[in-house]
Amino acid sequence: MDAFRELHRLITGYQVSQAVHVAATLGLSDLLADGPRSVAELADATRTDARSLRRLMRGLVAVGLYVDTGDDRFANTELGDAFRNDAPRSVAGWARFVGRPFHWQAYASLEHSVRTGETGFAAVHGMSLWGYLAEHPDEQNVFDDAMTALSRxxxxxxxxxxxxxxxxxxxxxxxxxxxxxxxxxxxxxxxxxxxxxxxxxxxxxxxxxxxxxxxxxxxxxxxxxxxxxxxxxxxxxxxxxxxxxxxxxxxxxxxxxxxxxxxxxxxxxxxxxxxxxxxxxxxxxxxxxxxxxxxxxxxxxxxxxxxxxxxxxxxxxxxxxxxxxxxxxxxxxx
The missing domain is CATH 3.40.50.150 (Vaccinia Virus protein VP39)
Structure with missing residues (x-):
């Protein structure tokens, strides 16, 4: 094992999580369900910046979610196909949840939890997860989608x-x-x-x-x-x-x-x-x-x-x- 490469992979895991989160939020795997599409088509469908989206797609190709078919077009891999919302055991709903700022910010307080034994979420947001969701119905919907995905x-x-x-x-x-x-x-x-x-x-x-x-x-x-x-x-x-x-x-x-x-x-x-x-x-x-x-x-x-x-x-x-x-x-x- 190359220790440097393995450690680097562990350290940068958060980048993969966020890239996959954005893919789920934009519904990229669903847009590619019928075959390859160009970056321009994907950018138009998702209302994103084509140059930035191309860079995201490059990262998602690197981790195996999509494949570059040439001529600035991309397609689902087997992994990407399983990431569609209508896939039998899709976890896209979970991916949309874990990258949400309210969840992401809480995880940044892991050190606080380890040092104090307290829940990081409460330290960041001043209330429990359940209290926060009750006050933010849009985030409650994201959370419910995530729990349904895990149940599925x-x-x-x-x-x-x-x-x-x-x-x-x-x-x-x-x-x-x-x-x-x-x-x-x-x-x-x-x-x-x-x-x-x-x-x-x-x-x-x-x-x-x-x-x-x-x-x-x-x-x-x-x-x-x-x-x-x-x-x-x-x-x-x-x-x-x-x-x-x-x-x-x-x-x-x-x-x-x-x-x-x-x-x-x-x-x-x-x-x-x-x-x-x-x-x-x-x-x-x-x-x-x-x-x-x-x-x-x-x-x-x-x-x-x-x-x-x-x-x-x-x-x-x-x-x-x-x-x-x-x-x-x-x-x-x-």
Whole structure:
């Protein structure tokens, strides 16, 4: 290994992140979906400066997203094609989020978080991520798009790994726009669903659920999971929720779920696991994002076991999926 080159690649990784963010924001992969286009055509479609756009395209060619076909024309590579918004597991929504100034500025406070243990986001913006999103609805939409993109990347793997068909009603707590729940309901036509999230977030779920053809079997309810969640479900699913919160806040959320459940109910946490991750780099960096942005953390299996125990649950089984998340099943302590 050439240590200098590898270190240089690590140091300049932020440049790649921003270039890919801009590609997603401009929708370049979508514009190239039907074949090569010239820089002039792309600049006209995106209302950008052609000379600057050419330089961006040169950088994106270097990292493998696009290919220069000659005559100042560019086309998608296989990677670029997968970056289209309509690709099966597109993460373009995530790319649009991570480069937004409010998120980017927070990450610049990583050193502050390491030195103090405080969340960098609050140090920069004077409030939590959730408070900021509530005050900035445009950024809330970007964030919701990002969470939907991440759900799209793992939803099929989760439904493949766990049998939801034995339940009558699935309650998706903090379910965003309902991508995961729609995958469950599409796979199991006899199952009913309840989508629960903050009112402003839950309101955006109707369109996705209708497009999936499951709206008639799914209630959408707004509220706070710190106060109460809908009662009567057979299984309660929290995907990428608990990792956003501190231990104390996580126990509070889990106890709220426990109060809504019967003794025969089940709780499912869909999370990455530090001790079992098939992609340790991604999971470790996600943990840093929790430190800097949300104030939570990624955890080990035993750490989740402890949280669940403190909340009135016993961890019963852990299911690996074909993605980097696990389904952690828990039952009320008897």
């Amino acid at each position: 990347a793992v939803a099929d793997a989760v439904v493949d790994a766990y049998d939801f068909g034995r339940f009558g009603t699935v309650v998706d707590v903090g379910g965003g726009r309902g991508l995961l729940l729609s995958a469950v309901l599409s796979r199991y036509p006899s199952v009913e669903g309840v989508l629960f999230d903050r009112p402003d977030v839950a309101a955006g779920a109707h369109q996705l659920l209708a497009a999936a053809g499951v709206a008639q079997r799914c209630k959408v309810i707004g509220g706070s999971f710190f106060e109460a969640v809908p009662a009567g479900g057979d299984v309660y699913v929290l995907k990428a929720v608990i990792h956003d919160w501190s231990d104390a806040e996580s126990v509070e959320i889990l106890r709220t779920c426990r109060r809504a459940m019967s003794a025969s109910g089940r709780l499912l946490l869909v999370e990455q696991l530090l001790d079992l991750s098939p992609d340790p780099v991604r999971t470790a960096l996600s943990d840093l994002t929790m430190l800097v942005v949300a104030g939570g953390q990624e955890r080990t299996t035993d750490e989740y076991r402890s949280l669940l125990s403190a909340s009135g649950f016993d961890l019963t089984r852990t299911f690996a999926t074909a993605s980097d998340v696990f389904v952690i099943e828990a039952a009320p302590t008897q």
